[in-house]
Amino acid sequence: MTERAPLPIDDALPALEAALARYTFAVLAAPPGSGKTTRVPPFIARQTWAAGRKVLVLAPRRLAARSAARRIAAELGEAVGGAVGYRVRFDTRVGPDTRIEIVTEGILTRMIQADPALDGVACIVFDEFHERSLDGDLGLALALDSTALNPELSLVVMSATLDTERIGRFLDDAPLVEAAGRSFPVGTEWLPRFAVSPSERRRIGPQVAAAVRHALATGEGSVLAFLPGLREIADAGAALADLESDRLQVHLLHGGLPLARQDAAIAAAAPGQRKVVLATNIAETSLTIEGVDQVVDSGLARRLRYDPGMGMGRMETVRISRASADQRRGRAGRTGPGRCLRLWGVPEDRALVPFDPPEIAVADLAPLALDLACWGARPEALRWLDQPPAAAYREAEAVLADLGALDADGRVTAAGRAIAAMQLHPRLARMVLAGQASGHGSAALVLAMLVEERPRGGANDDLERDLIAAVEHPGVHGPLLKNAGMLCRRLGLGRLPQRVPPGLAGRLLAEAFTDRIARRRRGGEDRYLTLSGRGVALAPESRLTGAAWIVAADLAMRPGGDALVRRGAVADAAVVMDRTRHLQHTRRGIDIDFASDRLQAVEEDRLGAIVLARHPWRDASDADFRAALVEALKRSGVGALGWPASATRLRQRLAFLHQAMPADWPDVGDTALTARLEDWLAPYLEGIRTMAALRRLDLAAGLMHLVGWQRRETIDVLAPERLVLPSGRPAAIDYADPDRPVLAAKLQELFGWQTAPAIADGRAPLTVELLSPAGRPLAVSGDLEHFWREAYPQVRKEMRGRYPKHPWPEDPLQAEATALTKKRLATRP
Secondary structure (H helix, E strand, O other): OOOOOOOHHHHHHHHHHHHHHHOOEEEEEOOOOOOHHHHHHHHHHOOHHHOOOEEEEEEOOHHHHHHHHHHHHHHOOOOOOOOEEEEEOOEEEOOOOOOEEEEEHHHHHHHHHHOOOOOOEEEEEEOOHHHOOHHHHHHHHHHHHHHHHOOOOEEEEEEOOOOHHHHHHHOOOOOEEEOOOOOOOEEEEEOHHHOOOOOOHHHHHHHHHHHHHHHHHHOOOEEEEEOOOHHHHHHHHHHOHHHOOOOEEEEEEOOOOOHHHHHHHHOOOOOOOEEEEEEOHHHOOOOOOOOEEEEEEOOEEEEEEEEOOOOEEEEEEEEOOHHHHHHHHHHHHOOOOEEEEEOOOHHHHHOOOOOOOOHHHHOOOHHHHHHHHHHOOOHHHOOOOOOOOHHHHHHHHHHHHHOOOEOOOOOEOHHHHHHHHOOOOHHHHHHHHHHHHOOOHHHHHHHHHHHHOOOOEOOEOEHHHHHHHHHHOHHHHHHHHHHHHHHHHHHOOOOOOOOOOOOHHHHHHHHHOHHHEEEEOOOOOOEEEEOOOOEEEOOOOOOOOOOOEEEEEEEEOOOOOOEEEEEEEEOOHHHHHHHOHHHEEEEEEEEEEOOOOEEEEEEEEEEOOEEEEEEEOOOOOHHHHHHHHHHHHHHHOHHHHOOOHHHHHHHHHHHHHHHHOOOOOOOOOHHHHHHOHHHHOHHHOOOOOOHHHHHOOOHHHHHHHHHOHHHHHHHHHHOOOEEEOOOOOEEEEEOOOOOOOEEEEEHHHHOOOOOOOEEOOOOEEOEEEEEOOOOOEEEEEOOHHHHHHHHHHHHHHHHOOOOOOOOOOOOOOOOOOOOOOHHHHHOOO
């Protein structure tokens, strides 16, 4: 065992020992640099209660897992693979004597799935849990489930910046152990002149390189620069290549590098030398990089986000949170005073969000849903720090069902287990497995990696051409092919292909993006409809224009219109039909469109939302028509029936009665009638098979069916259609406003009528509209007595000159009501 230098975490270990002696769970809050990753796992392994069992340590990344295993092993004086080992994707170094295993998050999920009780495991340590990755949240949820099967299993959650009190409450009020950090003062400088936005990816590397030059020229010691991704690191490295010398070394640091280069980047610079380390956010907390005096922070990171255009997760360049910025800044104060150069300004700093959202809230949940299906549980059966969003989870299950990974009951299928074993996104795993079955597994993997590349679009939207270029002209995609060859060997897919058979990309993409298979719409060379019912369109310069069928692997969503196909491939119709047999079906139904007067029984051969062929449905029954009409009217409302005048008048009278006597008469408004279609309309729909017959339907009879035919006379008494005027002529009552029935009549016909009658058993006085002899409105009154006394004299004065042939008596209450002129009155027998 090597000499162990004291670390800040050492002082907290007794408290952790006491916590785990009494509780199953513990939370350890320790800042970066405290030594928690190096010292806590072997400390737990030495506890009496852990004797003979393993300690699993969950690390967020492969590079962090390997580095942690080497550091712990070095302190124990052993080589990796002995008492300390690691398991990461496609790389395992453990032996029969391994007691401490550092594993990445996906590996932990598979270990629990293979052995739910985790027999032989004493404790799981969740390192850097504040990063809140999707796999980390899943691993904790599954581990909590495992403690029910293995009560002797302990869990320790270690975090640098997260709300540890909240985690403690979540873990059954687990004890919180806090450790001090070790840091020196770090000055902060703002360099907005070097700033770039997340969308300016081409400029990020050169701008960070320029800021590094500034740091080297104006400060002392080695520099750690944070960039969002591998491409930006490579760009910055190329821009700094001229600085390489015996006195200055430039190192790149990311998980794809050989171990020797990773070790060189992490190690302290040799005496008399300076170094520059260009790293992703892996250097925030997961790794210890020795000898850093200055930090250059681009303020950007690559985060996994669900991309609806791809239907899967994509790494996106985004602004970091304040917590990440503070973590990065602290890296300059590990061994002495330092400085942090932030490539943004003070106003932008104030706008930083406090924390990054947990991946479970924003990521593609298809991998999570598949893992849970393999576990045999749904989200609600597990405990989560943050519950998976229900809508996103349902969408993820729908994707898995399309891929054949889940059956109709949501259970994992044999194909689903094979997809999960690939350790790729389920869509891409399905594609690679299909390619492997047809002898094109390595080509499918290359295509999968092309799909994951940044979208292009326009004239570069054809993935078939990209695949041919990558395989047959390797210089075009050199780095991609290097990684693809390595993955092919690890997955047992053989050597990279030498050529691409025609149509291969379309066949393979149809396996991964079945829901994005699309057929060209009639009358449009560039507009398509997908199986899922989404409208998509090609760019004007697209190389896919004119194809009858395409697979849209990547879409740019546009509000209020068809999504734009950024990348896809032409698909052969025969291949489409073969791949989608499980989605092909015949739909029989009644097509109804009230606006265009269409009512017809049809039989459609469908592929998802795409109609392949359409025929008359000759066996449709009256019951089919009736049920379809009722459902269509429930959607459209009864206003679509086109009410004739007679039915409208009856409905208005019934509405008045409901208003006047709600306890005695039903509501006949649109909403109420739509809700009760089966009660009043359905019995009259028997034999209705055409829109013309529907338009002839006696809707008044339906209303009376609802009210009760025996009440017809009561309706006439309480809400009469007409009322006899003092002149002896019947006049219609207008019930359009159920609060205010109106009787319109010429003024002379109302002479002698001191008050207007009330209807509905005297509950509703009529409003009278008094008309001129020409039928034009003169006044509207609910109080005739007041009108005769106050308004009539002025009306008489104005009208008698205009209508001299008609009587305008001084006392209308004593005059004879009439519709006749004075001359006709005089000659009347």
